[in-house]
Amino acid sequence: MDGVSFEVRGGECFGLAGESGAGKSLTLRAVIGLLPPSTSLARGTVLLRGEPYHARSRAQRMGMVFQEPKTSLNPLMRAGEMIREGLRVHGVRGAHAKRSAIALLQEVGIEDPELRLRSFPHQLSGGQRQRVAIAMALAAEPAVLLCDEPTTALDVPVQERILQLLDRLRIERGLAIVFVSHDLAVIGRIAQRIGVMYAGRILECGPATEVLARPCHPYTERLLASLPRIDAGMPARGILGEPPSPGRWPSGCRFHPRCAHAKPDCSQAPYVLMDCGPDRQSACIYWRELELTAQRECA
Amino acid sequence: MSRFGFVGKRLLQTVPLLVVMLFVVYALVRVAPGDPAQTLLGLHATPARVAHLDKELGVDKPLLKGYLSYAWGALHGDLGNSVKAQQPVATIISNRLGVSVWLLAGAMLLSLLGAIPLALLAALRQGRSADHGIRMVSVLGLTIPTFWLGLVLVSFFALPTGLFPVSGFGQGVVGHLHSIFLPALTLAIGIAPIQIRALRLSLIGVLDSDFIATVRAMGLRERRVLMRHVLPNAVSASLTLLAAQLGVILFGEVIVENTFALPGIGQAMVQAIIQRDYPVVQGLTLAAALLVVGMNLLADVLQVALDPRVELR
Amino acid sequence: MSAQGLQSGILGLMSREEREQPRQAGAGSLKLRTGVGIVALFALAALLAPLLSPYAPDSQDLLHTLTGPSAQHLLGTDVVGRDVLSRVIYATRTDLPVAAAAVLIPATAGSLIGLVAGYFGRLTDTALMRTADLILAFPVYVLVLALIAVIGPGVGAIILAASVVDWVIYARLVRSEVLRVKSLDYITAARASGLPHRRILFRHVLPNVIHQPVIYMMSDMVLLILALSSLSFLGIGVSSPTAEWGRMIAEAEPFLRLHPWLILPPGLAIVTVGIGFALIADALADRYRT
Numbered sequence: 074m075d076g077v078s079f080e081v082r083g084g085e086c087f088g089l090a091g092e093s094g095a096g097k098s099l100t101l102r103a104v105i106g107l108l109p110p111s112t113s114l115a116r117g118t119v120l121l122r123g124e125p126y127h128a129r130s131r132a133q134r135m136g137m138v139f140q141e142p143k144t145s146l147n148p149l150m151r152a153g154e155m156i157r158e159g160l161r162v163h164g165v166r167g168a169h170a171k172r173s174a175i176a177l178l179q180e181v182g183i184e185d186p187e188l189r190l191r192s193f194p195h196q197l198s199g200g201q202r203q204r205v206a207i208a209m210a211l212a213a214e215p216a217v218l219l220c221d222e223p224t225t226a227l228d229v230p231v232q233e234r235i236l237q238l239l240d241r242l243r244i245e246r247g248l249a250i251v252f253v254s255h256d257l258a259v260i261g262r263i264a265q266r267i268g269v270m271y272a273g274r275i276l277e278c279g280p281a282t283e284v285l286a287r288p289c290h291p292y293t294e295r296l297l298a299s300l301p302r303i304d305a306g307m308p309a310r311g312i313l314g315e316p317p318s319p320g321r322w323p324s325g326c327r328f329h330p331r332c333a334h335a336k337p338d339c340s341q342a343p344y345v346l347m348d349c350g351p352d353r354q355s356a357c358i359y360w361r362e363l364e365l366t367a368q369r370e371c372a
Numbered sequence: 373m374s375r376f377g378f379v380g381k382r383l384l385q386t387v388p389l390l391v392v393m394l395f396v397v398y399a400l401v402r403v404a405p406g407d408p409a410q411t412l413l414g415l416h417a418t419p420a421r422v423a424h425l426d427k428e429l430g431v432d433k434p435l436l437k438g439y440l441s442y443a444w445g446a447l448h449g450d451l452g453n454s455v456k457a458q459q460p461v462a463t464i465i466s467n468r469l470g471v472s473v474w475l476l477a478g479a480m481l482l483s484l485l486g487a488i489p490l491a492l493l494a495a496l497r498q499g500r501s502a503d504h505g506i507r508m509v510s511v512l513g514l515t516i517p518t519f520w521l522g523l524v525l526v527s528f529f530a531l532p533t534g535l536f537p538v539s540g541f542g543q544g545v546v547g548h549l550h551s552i553f554l555p556a557l558t559l560a561i562g563i564a565p566i567q568i569r570a571l572r573l574s575l576i577g578v579l580d581s582d583f584i585a586t587v588r589a590m591g592l593r594e595r596r597v598l599m600r601h602v603l604p605n606a607v608s609a610s611l612t613l614l615a616a617q618l619g620v621i622l623f624g625e626v627i628v629e630n631t632f633a634l635p636g637i638g639q640a641m642v643q644a645i646i647q648r649d650y651p652v653v654q655g656l657t658l659a660a661a662l663l664v665v666g667m668n669l670l671a672d673v674l675q676v677a678l679d680p681r682v683e684l685r
Numbered sequence: 686m687s688a689q690g691l692q693s694g695i696l697g698l699m700s701r702e703e704r705e706q707p708r709q710a711g712a713g714s715l716k717l718r719t720g721v722g723i724v725a726l727f728a729l730a731a732l733l734a735p736l737l738s739p740y741a742p743d744s745q746d747l748l749h750t751l752t753g754p755s756a757q758h759l760l761g762t763d764v765v766g767r768d769v770l771s772r773v774i775y776a777t778r779t780d781l782p783v784a785a786a787a788v789l790i791p792a793t794a795g796s797l798i799g800l801v802a803g804y805f806g807r808l809t810d811t812a813l814m815r816t817a818d819l820i821l822a823f824p825v826y827v828l829v830l831a832l833i834a835v836i837g838p839g840v841g842a843i844i845l846a847a848s849v850v851d852w853v854i855y856a857r858l859v860r861s862e863v864l865r866v867k868s869l870d871y872i873t874a875a876r877a878s879g880l881p882h883r884r885i886l887f888r889h890v891l892p893n894v895i896h897q898p899v900i901y902m903m904s905d906m907v908l909l910i911l912a913l914s915s916l917s918f919l920g921i922g923v924s925s926p927t928a929e930w931g932r933m934i935a936e937a938e939p940f941l942r943l944h945p946w947l948i949l950p951p952g953l954a955i956v957t958v959g960i961g962f963a964l965i966a967d968a969l970a971d972r973y974r975t
Contacts, residue, residue, distance in 0.1 A: 102585070134589075134590070134591045135589060136589060136590065137585060137586060137589035138586075139582040139585070139586065140582075141582060144581055144582045144583060145582035145583050145585075145586050146583050146586075147583045147587070147601050147605065148583075148605065148679075148680070149604050149605055149678075149679065149680065150601075155587075158587055158590065158592060158596075158600070158601075159587075159590045161592070162590055162591045162592060193680040195680065206586065209586065209590065210586070210589070210590065212590070213590040213591055219589075389819075389822055392819055393822070393823065396819075396823070396828075397831070400831055400832075400834075400835050401835070403835060404835045404836075405836070405837075511960070511963050511967075512956070512960070514907065514959075514963065515907055515911075515955070515956050515959030515960050515963055516952075516955075516956055516959075517911050517914055517915060517918075517931070517934075517952065517955050517956075518911075518915065519914075519915055519918045519919075519931070519934065520914075520918075520934055520948065520951075520952035520955065523934065523938060523941060523948050523952075524948065524949075524952065526941060527941040527942070527945030527948065528945060531941065531942055531945070618824060619823070619824035619825045619826055619827065620825075620826060622824050622826065622827055623824075623826030623827065623830075623912075623915075626826075626830065626919070627915050627918070627919065630918075630919055641830060642919050642920070642921060644834065645830060645833060645834040645838065645921050646838065646920060646921060648834065648837070650834070650835075653830075653831055653834040653835075654831075656827075657827055657828070657830075657831040660824050660827040661822075661823055661824060661827070663824075664822075664823070664824045665822070
């Protein structure tokens with residue numbers, strides 16, 4: 074992973090898309106300062122409201138919601154205790170903490186919050202767990218909420234409701250959200266701006282509607298084409314080949330071995346994000362020449 | 373199912389096990405080569421005495437009948453009489469049990485006190501030199517013979533410094549603690565390596581998990597993350613392991629009691645083996661087996677109490 | 686239950702996959718080479734004991750007792766003036782073969798039983814598993830002690846008692862491996878082609894499961910050398926004039942106060958050979974970890 078850089082504004086949701094192994098989750102963990110010990114040397118800066126952010130900083134915080142709600146809650150703690158752990162961070166304790174916890178559970182749409190305070194994670198459904206996880210993250214009053222595929226492990230209807238919840242929190246709390254998913258459709262639903270990651274790099278970014286309607290990078294095009302579509306009645310088309318594994322990145326544009334439009338000098342192309350429209354960038358040196366469509370090619 | 377119901381059911385499940393255990397213990401005397409009474413009394417014993425002892429040992433009866441009367445006695449606390457000490461086996465056990473329990477509890481406590489911080493350190497420094505060092509020391513701990521370690525501690529630490537008694541059980545609680553410390557430490561060093569290994573693995577698993585990332589992301593202090601979230605999730609496994617280790621720990625007790633001349637059950641066991649005092653061997657074997665079954669039961673119950681996830685089946 | 690958990694604990698110690706970074710290349714083979722080197726050294730000492738020992742192991746010299754290390758006696762002499770170095774060397778002829786026998790017998794028997802039970806399944810299998818559960822429900826070493834009491838102290842009793850208990854571990858180990866291998870395609874193919882069971886078992890199944898008991902045998906050697914020396918120390922194992930490490934330590938015990946160095950050579954011998962076997966077990970487990 075290198076040269077990953079993006080910006081989220083308050084009250085905005087930034088979607089980070091890409092195949093598994095592209096480095097999306099790693100990016101999030103790097104942002105919050107939780108890289109696994111085996112990761113070699115990570116450098117970079119995270120600015121929160123213009124100031125450098127440290128994972129342990131007490132004044133400004135980020136919250137994180139994970140993919141698998143089964144594992145993201147302490148199995149030995151009741152929901153209420155977990156939320157209170159977050160409240161402790163800024164000194165809310167005692168009876169006040171209990172009221173706050175109930176309010177938080179209400180805010181994330183848990184029914185019967187007083188009862189649920191006393192539930193252990195294994196007594197909650199997947200959707201409920203994810204809501205509790207969100208409530209926990211909110212308890213620490215973060216400015217930014219990092220979501221690592223928070224809907225992937227859920228059933229579709231539950232997925233939809235969690236997305237609505239996140240959207241509401243973004244508007245009501247002015248929360249900045251970074252939303253990681255491999256699913257462009259989900260990202261399109263929730264994000265205002267999108268970054269498309271591949272092999273540890275952001276290949277394209279820009280406003281969600283723009284990127285999805287008129288991709289400026291062949292990879293985004295292929296990703297869009299691989300989405301299943303009900304109306305077209307055609308099987309979704311995957312991308313040829315496997316994504317490269319970390320440490321064995323191809324030279325030049327890392328997507329060129331799998332790119333349908335690849336030209337000889339793609340293997341020497343430097344990695345630069347070029348402006349390709351208002352508030353939009355692409356890393357493809359041929360973005361101007363290529364006629365990319367958001368549609369699947371008509372057969 | 374209620375928690376009481378669960379405990380009751382686990383108790384019931386051990387009944388067939390106890391029946392078979394009793395049988396194995398009883399059968400020990402029956403598989404002994406030759407006539408056990410003759411072996412015990414020597415070649416010059418009168419036939420009358422041999423017959424009397426045969427009766428005492430219960431080997432004059434058919435197998436099943438002998439077993440039933442042994443089991444019946446055992447259920448009533450009658451484990452027969454020591455052939456050499458002219459004392460009921462039950463008395464020997466109850467006189468010596470205290471020492472052994474002190475030693476056992478002390479060793480378990482010391483081993484956990486050592487293993488938990490070391491495992492935590494190894495897990496937090498995973499793959500680095502502290503981790504490798506701790507793992508190497510724990511392999512070393514497993515290859516060191518307990519009795520030798522005890523003697524090394526005695527001759528190179530206790531004797532030169534005079535800080536600790538090297539034998540006996542001392543008087544009063546302070547005396548007990550004082551005299552139990554070195555033996556318990558010796559035993560603990562034998563127990564701890566496996567604890568460290570297992571605990572380290574489970575700590576690494578917990579440290580890796582999403583919910584630890586969640587609480588860290590919330591900005592909790594590292595100390596609180598470790599004490600409140602990491603340890604409770606990893607430690608319950610080591611209680612279960614401790615119960616599982618009990619068989620080996622008991623062998624360690626036998627060795628340590630003999631090394632430090634502690635008048636516990638282990639010392640009685642070795643004496644009984646050397647003197648071929650079958651009723652005592654049987655009684656002590658049974659006591660050890662009961663202890664192991666009981667500890668495993670206790671570990672299960674604790675597990676249920678500590679971990680809300682455990683299903684009550 | 687108890688002992689089974691314990692054994693898997695010990696197994697885990699030696700073999701369970703431990704999530705860690707990729708080892709440095711060669712670290713595994715260095716471990717293996719060191720382990721094999723240590724064990725080979727001890728085996729050689731056992732074979733060449735008469736050549737290597739400066740004195741006969743039981744020749745007494747009552748004029749030079751408890752001398753401490755000197756040019757004549759590199760590791761000093763014991764209470765009846767026997768050369769400690771020679772006795773430590775000769776003890777390899779007791780400790781290693783006895784431990785090896787107490788490992789090999791249950792390993793062979795247990796592996797065969799596990800092989801048959803796992804392969805044929807059904808009644809054999811059920812009978813095996815019940816017996817195993819029962820034996821493992823006992824505190825294993827206490828059972829060994831009780832068996833020694835019944836048979837009468839001595840080397841034979843130790844080997845026999847260890848075998849009665851220990852085969853279970855191997856049987857379970859091999860059985861679970863066989864169950865895994867049995868479902869693989871090539872075994873199914875071999876069965877379908879009508880090869881006789883015996884040939885399938887020994888030509889196709891056994892080679893694919895044998896690494897498990899072999900790895901465990903190495904850890905088991907550590908345990909049995911410890912058990913043998915401990916029992917001898919307690920006076921219910923190898924009996925006196927024979928040179929044996931645990932026995933030597935017991936004989937040195939009364940002189941702890943004035944001659945503490947006497948317990949060092951035999952103890953260090955036990956630790957060293959134990960580390961050798963532990964290293965082999967660890968390296969082999971690394972190699973077969975998939």
